[in-house]
Amino acid sequence: MYRIKFNNALLGGAALSVAMSISGVAQAQQTPAGTSVNNQATVSYEVGGTTQSVSSNVATFVVDKKVNLAVAEVGGAPTQTALNATDQVTTFTVTNLTNAVQDFRLEADQQSVSIPLLGTDNFNMNNLRAFVDSNGNGTYDAGVDTQTYIDELAPDATVTVFLVGNVPNTPGIETAIVSLNAIVATGGSSGALGADLVASSTLVADSPSTVEIVFADDTGLLDQPRNGQQRAFDAYHISTAVVTMVKSATVISDPVNFLVNPHAIPGAVVEYCMKVSNAGPGTASNIVLTDAVPANSTFVPGSIAVGTSGTLGACILLGTSEDDNATGADETDLYGGSFDGTTVRATLPTVAPLASMSVAFRVTIN
């Protein structure tokens, strides 16, 4: 009889706790920092046939701040870009795994490490900056996504961050490896970046009634464990060949001065030189040059030459002479060249990165 009564009394208390817990459970996965966790036990007993019930003190502690974050690169592949391109974007996400709202300071870093999936770094981006995807559309919008730090990120929330930079106009560059370093900062003041969090010293006795800061972030490449920071890597990659051509004209001889300081007078022979340069990093292939013979000049038959570029005024260093028709073995002896009556045409199978090839032909001034 008594036991039944005890049970009922206990069930009353238990039912109370169930009602409270249901409303409190459907929150974030982690218990928010600053939550007071209270526990109170009850005991029922009988003495000399009398039922008594008493509650204990409340055992309590405050949940401390467990600082953690995740930074990830989006896409899994380098951003393809080109020489001299501006506002080139690599994309990352930052997730707040802390059990509290935090700010995050963002650092856009140039790296010189080599990462197998990204390539070997051999240049740095210019004016590399980090911007938050303020409008949340996953795409960098210049002038719209201008926030340079993450403001008030809720627990378990993720935000997209862009690294934006300009590619220098330097021949030969191929891969720039960059990284985004996110540093957990103090939250709570909307519209302003808080100070970097500092872990509570483990040498100081902690208090059950205050929120201590405990770093719980993992280690990573170039990242120390439990430092309140995480880093992820991405790269810019220039995959295309950048081919440029420069055309120049040199007077070879004239009917008066012959080869000594010739002038461009009627009857003079002029050599046109077209220099094709490849700034890389890819190899340019199947290049076809066409150039109409200028007015008031006459093509010199058999004057086409194609080969590697010369120096000190010489157009060709090492090449082949081409006849004027478009057939025969001379069209496939590495290079090709022809003249159809109005236009000079030359073919180059490949131009290697940072190399140049030239095409020369001569005309007589009418």
Next chain:
Amino acid sequence: MSYLLFIAALANAAPAPGQVEIHASVLAEARAPATDGTTRVTLVPAARITPGDRLVYRIEYRNNGKQAATGLVIANPVPAALQYAGPADGAPAPELSVDGQTFGPLSALKIRSGTTLRPATAADIRVVRWRLAQPVAAGARGQVSFRAILK
């Protein structure tokens, strides 16, 4: 409001401050590698607690009266932020409940979801309870405890 009334009624019904006194305390499990390669778990005051940490709740009881107390039933609601993780080392296993109505071992508990019943898991436990079979003699004391993980 009804809860408040209920508590008030309970307080009024209870006789003068009891002979049996209970005291609840919360401790944290601190893990440290021992020289023999194992991990040594020690209990420290619950000060630096973050989600995922393991806690031990200890409930000490003492009979301050001059007569033996019988039929001791100690009930402890599991705080909402905690997940029950079994009895503490050396402590008797409590009876468990997911609803405060039915108590038993975890394997006997079911959760109703819609029209079906599924077995309860440790995450569903809302109340733990110990029923002491032996009377607590005058002046005697003892303790029960359970482990929990901060969600």
